[in-house]
Amino acid sequence: DAKTTQPPSMDCAEGRAANLPCNHSTISGNEYVYWYRQIHSQGPQYIIHGLKNNETNEMASLIITEDRKSSTLILPHATLRDTAVYYCIVRVVGSGGSNYKLTFGKGTLLTVNP
Amino acid sequence: KAGVTQTPRYLIKTRGQQVTLSCSPISGHRSVSWYQQTPGQGLQFLFEYFSETQRNKGNFPGRFSGRQFSNSRSEMNVSTLELGDSALYLCASSSGLVSYEQYFGPGTRLTVT
Numbered sequence: 001d002a003k004t005t006q007p008p009s010m011d012c013a014e015g016r017a018a019n020l021p022c023n024h025s026t027i028s029g030n031e032y033v034y035w036y037r038q039i040h041s042q043g044p045q046y047i048i049h050g051l052k053n054n055e056t057n058e059m060a061s062l063i064i065t066e067d068r069k070s071s072t073l074i075l076p077h078a079t080l081r082d083t084a085v086y087y088c089i090v091r092v093v094g095s096g097g098s099n100y101k102l103t104f105g106k107g108t109l110l111t112v113n114p
Numbered sequence: 115k116a117g118v119t120q121t122p123r124y125l126i127k128t129r130g131q132q133v134t135l136s137c138s139p140i141s142g143h144r145s146v147s148w149y150q151q152t153p154g155q156g157l158q159f160l161f162e163y164f165s166e167t168q169r170n171k172g173n174f175p176g177r178f179s180g181r182q183f184s185n186s187r188s189e190m191n192v193s194t195l196e197l198g199d200s201a202l203y204l205c206a207s208s209s210g211l212v213s214y215e216q217y218f219g220p221g222t223r224l225t226v227t
Contacts, residue, residue, distance in 0.1 A: 041202070046218075104158075106156060
């Protein structure tokens with residue numbers, strides 16, 4: 001799986017948009033970009049994924065650059081409950097009954113301040 | 115739909131003992147993966163099961179083993195516990211085949227003394 005690079009920490013004011021960047025310059029054509037987050041001492045929570053088009057769901061938006069070498073997760077109106085470690089992961093989604101492992105890096109600690 | 119459940123939530127064991135952790139995936143999910151999380155190493159993949167077969171294995175010693183039952187429930191076992199095995203053990207399930215999302219349970223916090 002391609003490696004990802006994320007800033008170790010970011011701050012955001014409550015109610016503002018949080019933009020979390022991720023570099024994945026060695027991503028290959030069949031690798032998806034996934035975002036998970038982990039609130040302290042809980043299991044990671046799936047947020048969103050994409051291949052090359054921008055994606056949006058009820059939690060966040062994912063913007064992937066045209067060359068796919070980087071992406072940005074956007075939380076449109078951050079709340080205190082969004083304080084967590086955010087992980088950007090790239091992986092192949094294969095066939096044949098295997099999900100393939102998720103390789104977690106160190107992620108970005110997002111702190112939402114009142 | 116109930117989420118992924120893991121039992122027990124907390125466990126204290128002594129060095130040299132063995133431990134079995136249990137994971138019940140979301141109903142209908144056929145794939146279960148296990149991860150170990152420690153402050154020093156972060157989240158590391160242990161193994162993945164699909165339809166009772168181990169599909170992937172991470173770089174852990176043979177003391178770590180697992181299995182999956184016909185109802186998709188999974189167990190992992192750690193024998194001859196070491197202090198370094200103290201960690202949060204996380205289980206994740208997905209529907210299997212080509213699946214995009216893995217859903218994690220709350221984890222089992224294992225402390226080895």
